[in-house]
Amino acid sequence: MSLRRRIPMLRWSFLRMAVGARNIFTTGQIGDGREAAARDFVLANARRGDIDDVLATIDRFAYEKSFLINVGDEKGALLDAAVRRADPRLVLELGTYCGYGALRLARAAPQARVFSVELAEANAEIARAIWEHAGVADRVTCVVGTIGDGGRTLDTLAGHGFGPGALDLLFLDHDKNAYLADLQSILDRGWLHRGSIVVADNVRLPGAPKYREFMRREQGRLFDTVEHKTHAEYQSLLPDLVLESVYLESEHLG
Numbered sequence: 403m404s405l406r407r408r409i410p411m412l413r414w415s416f417l418r419m420a421v422g423a424r425n426i427f428t429t430g431q432i433g434d435g436r437e438a439a440a441r442d443f444v445l446a447n448a449r450r451g452d453i454d455d456v457l458a459t460i461d462r463f464a465y466e467k468s469f470l471i472n473v474g475d476e477k478g479a480l481l482d483a484a485v486r487r488a489d490p491r492l493v494l495e496l497g498t499y500c501g502y503g504a505l506r507l508a509r510a511a512p513q514a515r516v517f518s519v520e521l522a523e524a525n526a527e528i529a530r531a532i533w534e535h536a537g538v539a540d541r542v543t544c545v546v547g548t549i550g551d552g553g554r555t556l557d558t559l560a561g562h563g564f565g566p567g568a569l570d571l572l573f574l575d576h577d578k579n580a581y582l583a584d585l586q587s588i589l590d591r592g593w594l595h596r597g598s599i600v601v602a603d604n605v606r607l608p609g610a611p612k613y614r615e616f617m618r619r620e621q622g623r624l625f626d627t628v629e630h631k632t633h634a635e636y637q638s639l640l641p642d643l644v645l646e647s648v649y650l651e652s653e654h655l656g
């Protein structure tokens with residue numbers, strides 16, 4: 403592995419991302435057009451209808467052109483394994499970005515319908531174009547909104563077949579401070595069933611300490627959690643944690 407691949411600080415696009423970090427919170431994008439460039443790169447270079455090639459082309463873009471905040475290839479393999487364990491029919495991702503994570507979910511669960519919730523309409527458009535190119539647009543849907551909007555987005559999902567015990571796998575990869583509250587909202591709706599799996603990215607970097615604390619407290623009660631030690635996306639210097647939690651109950655939290 404080249405030094406530039408291993409050490410993110412040697413890459414201008416990583417440093418540029420640090421400069422644009424505030425933009426991510428307001429617009430969902432880094433601010434230099436790299437997300438649209440990633441879509442254009444995929445449409446120009448990846449074989450149409452070939453999920454593997456689309457994912458590999460996005461990874462290539464993130465390593466060789468501009469760093470992206472996808473779950474990435476290393477943590478993506480952990481996600482794939484969790485999805486296979488859940489053998490889901492219905493999957494929900496929070497935080498779509500360019501659609502890479504949802505594409506991995508769709509590949510690992512070929513029978514599943516995948517929904518992904520994203521705040522930024524511009525990201526939803528990019529993701530949809532990539533899903534269309536990969537040939538999965540018929541079963542991967544982006545809902546523009548946020549779980550914290552007082553029930554509107556949850557109601558939209560309910561209109562798509564979400565209901566008590568229907569959700570087999572939940573992937574948290576959006577605002578790290580919202581992980582716990584949004585999980586709670588989904589638990590309150592009773593959408594998880596015994597054996598549903600919740601995967602959370604970035605629990606160490608940038609970090610979701612309250613979520614981690616909750617899973618530790620609920621170990622063996624509400625959830626059975628494994629903490630996967632790994633690295634932040636697209637480099638091997640900065641450590642990160644992915645939490646995989648199996649739901650042990652099927653009742654609403656009071």
Ligand SMILES: C[S@@+](CC[C@H](N)C(=O)[O-])C[C@H]1O[C@@H](n2cnc3c(N)ncnc32)[C@H](O)[C@@H]1O
Pocket residue numbers: 426429430431471472473474495496497498499500501502503504519520521522525547548549550575576577580
């Ligand atoms: C780390 S990226 C998601 C990466 C994606 N899961 C993947 O692996 O390809 C985070 C995304 O979450 C979105 N986001 C941030 N806060 C959100 C919220 N409260 N609800 C929904 N989306 C949110 C951002 O706009 C951004 O696109």
